[in-house]
Amino acid sequence: MFKKILIANRGEIACRVIRTAKKMGIATVAVYSDADRDAVHVRQADEAVHIGPPQANQSYLLGEKIIEACKATGAEAVHPGYGFLSENAAFCEKLEAAGITFIGPKPRAIKAMGDKITSKKLAAEAGVSTVPGFMGLIDSAEHAAQIAGEIGYPVMIKASAGGGGKGMRIAWNDEEARDGFDRSRSEAKSSFGDDRIFIEKFVEQPRHIEIQVLADSFGNCVYLNERECSIQRRNQKVVEEAPSSFLDPETRKAMGEQSVALAKAVDYESAGTVEFIVDKNRNFYFLEMNTRLQVEHPVTELITGVDLVEQMIRVANGEKLPFTQDDVKIDGWAIESRVYAEDPYRGFLPSIGRLKRYGPPAEGPLDGSPAAGEGPAGRAIGGGAPIIRNDTGVREGSEISMFYDPMIAKLCTWGETREAATEAMGKALDGFVIDGIGHNVPFVAAIMQHPRWRSGEISTGFIAEEYPDGFAGAEPDAPMRARLAAVAVALAASSERRLAGTAPSLGEKLGLSVPGNRRIVFIGEDRFTVDPSEASVTVDGSDLGPLTCRWQRGDLAARALFGDDELHIRVDPITDGFRLRLRGIEIDARVYPPHLAKLADKMPVKEAPDTSNLLLCPMPGVVVWLAVAEGDKVEAGQTLAVIEAMKMENVLKAEHKAVVKSIPVKAGDSLAVDAVIMEFEQ
Structure with missing residues (x-):
């Protein structure tokens, strides 16, 4: 058995391999970039070797550095995890030439199966059922649209060397086929160093x-x-x-x-x-x-x-x-x-x-x-x-x-x-x-x-x-909203006791810790009247039975028991109440005594600033491409810019007709969230 192996990866998969290697009595070597100097996988391994800057193409994707690290530490084999060099046949061949074992398939299998075009041909020869498609060279966006039309929409446009959803688009018409080809090819080149693309029939409801x-x-x-x-x-x-x-x-x-x-x-x-x-x-x-x-x-x-x-x-x-x-x-x-x-x-x-x-x-x-x-x-x-x-x-x-x-x-x-x-x-x-x-x-x-x-x-x-307009949180039904209102009162009671200098005991009954008893809870536009007692809690006149809430100020989560039914709720204090999260639900619950609730209802709501004349960067990323220039007229749905974040390209489009007033950024710039990319004339 190997005495020492190197894990040519990072993050959770590196930790996963290290765990099994330790169980088998095998010493491990981690590699890390500047960004991962203090990473968990570096601390868990027996040894660690620095291999370069944060950019993967200057560190984790450089096979020569991995081989150098093996030689420096005496590692006999390399486990690649997934991604990076895991399906790089040339890297496997270099390892073999250096006398280092690759923990994975032989280069021939990687070449045959790692290339999606070749693998489909081999699969058909082996009697495996395959999807109709075009496996030849596609040299332009127009060519892609032509092929897609011949196959019949919808089609899947995919990077030949791709994986993990990168370099992949679904097209339902010629315009989407052309745009999808350009975006897939760009992502594929950035992520895999191989911009070959193929197209196949997209199976609906698959x-x-x-x-x-x-x-x-x-x-x-x-x-x-x-x-x-x-x-x-x-x-x-x-x-x-x-x-x-x-x-x-x-x-x-x-x-x-x-x-x-x-x-x-x-x-x-x-x-x-x-x-x-x-x-x-x-x-x-x-x-x-x-x-x-x-x-x-x-x-x-x-x-x-x-x-x-x-x-x-x-x-x-x-x-x-x-x-x-x-x-x-x-x-x-x-x-x-x-x-x-x-x-x-x-x-x-x-x-x-x-x-x-x-x-x-x-x-x-x-x-x-x-x-x-x-x-x-x-x-x-x-x-x-x-x-x-x-x-x-x-x-x-x-x-x-x-x-x-x-x-x-x-x-x-x-x-x-x-x-x-x-x-x-x-x-x-x-x-x-x-x-x-x-x-x-x-x-x-x-x-x-x-x-x-x-x-x-x-x-x-x-x-x-199920989420055609994006995810806005799960909507609690009426019984859950009533329960969350009751829990919010219990949390407020615990906070009041702590602020008063009396530490509550865990598992304390709701009614024992609510001075003045009745509370009004605001959840969105809804108002709940909560009446707690030692035996049970009533919300808007409906008896929910006994409630025990295990939480004290500073805890990250609460355990609320309605009889034998237990809820695990994430708790974050907000002004006058708590943000409560569970089962995909997120609500803000504000708790007031009845006389303050009347005043709180009269408080004006602060309006968000108007940013309708700005294109803001929705995530931290790098400007890949600016599709328009200052003075251009744009139409609703027109592509304005492409931002790359975490190796995925995100296309930003115009929401309405406008004229571009200014563009304070350029291709290659690194942007923070909400950085201004473009300003439009009012």
Whole structure:
């Protein structure tokens, strides 16, 4: 077995590989850029080597620096994680020439499957069902529109060397095909150094289901069932689950066997994933094969008990797979929510900055019971209680940089059923505390409560269909609003007691801590009259029963128990009240005694400043392209500028007719949030 390996990556995946390596008794070497000098993966590794500036193309993408770091530390093998150099065949060949083992497939398989055009041709030859499309060279936007028209709209425009949703656009007409080609090619060149593009038919109402394969160098290959990744935004996966609620055993077997056939056709070794689009009739079509560890691999580990990183290391060390296809089972259900540094209330725009507070839910059994043991993939065994797993590469105080992917963590839950895993995920998300940056926890929490998710009636169009105007938070129903009003009074009572110098006891009954009893709670335009007592709490005359609220000023979250029903609520003090968040709901609740409520209702509301004559930068980023000049007349919907943030290009368009008065920025400028890009004449 290897004595020392280097992880050619950063963030949560570097930490993930380090965890398994330590379990196997293997020493680890981390690499880091200037931006990651104090990163978690650097601290967790046994050694760390500095490799350059923050820009990935000057650090993590330079194979020569990785090889130099291996030689300097004596690392015998390299695990690439995902992204960066994980599917770079030339890098693998250089490692091989230097006598260093690549923990992954051989260069031939990477070349064949890493190129989406070549992989589709090979898949067809191997008998794998494929989507109609054009795999030849597309040399211009007009050529792209012509091909798209011949295939028939809608079409998917994709980077040949792409992944992670980058370099990918859906086009419904010629104009979108031309624009999508330009944007996809630009993103592909920036992210992968390869601007080749192909076009294929877009399957409407599709489900994105992928098969995990694992192969050794002795010709053994198995499939570890499927993951469903249909909850996507801009082709970027947000929520994944294993298994899929849609597949039947026959379809699962057919997809698995085709995936194994494709892997064997290229003499595949190591872990890999074959991705499919599945229509409503369970017809499935090959999309691509990722010759690396997938971001969403934990859900497969949780339902199979197989540590994929460990098997990758063992296969690279020349060992046989320790099990056969007949040994692979499905145990329970697992869900992964990707926690991103992006603001769902601002169109999911990237957010950067420091994590002032970072409090993920505790890993392990959700009920707090001791586990009988721990399985090979980090899941507690010996009990049916739901399990929480959180793969992360940050800690409180970490900096979320504009230079890398915006992922903060991968929160996973396991349960005996899909319903149990979903309930566990909802509670875990409610208890996840992040401050200092925008993040998507409220959004994924709302998905867990959505009827379509609960029923399993999902597709890759779920987010666009259910949130066509963006995400503005889940709307609490009347019973929940009444409960939140009652909780706000309990929180205010606790604050009053603390300010009065009397420390409240945890679990104190609501009525014991409310001087003067009755309170009026403002939630938006609604007014709630809350009357607490020792036995119960009444809201607008309706008895909600007993309420126990565990919280004191300074706590990040509260636990409110209405009888046996427990709510985990994020609490942030605001003027005269609290901002309360749970299940994707976010409300401001202001609490007043009755006589002050009458006065508060008369207070004027401060209006936001008028910025209608300005184009403001919606996220921290770099100006890639300015599409207009000073003095130009623009029409509604016309492209004004392109801003790149976290390796994704964002097109800013005019909201109405206007004349450009001034442009105080230029291409290449780095901008902060709300920086002025253009001013228009009134």
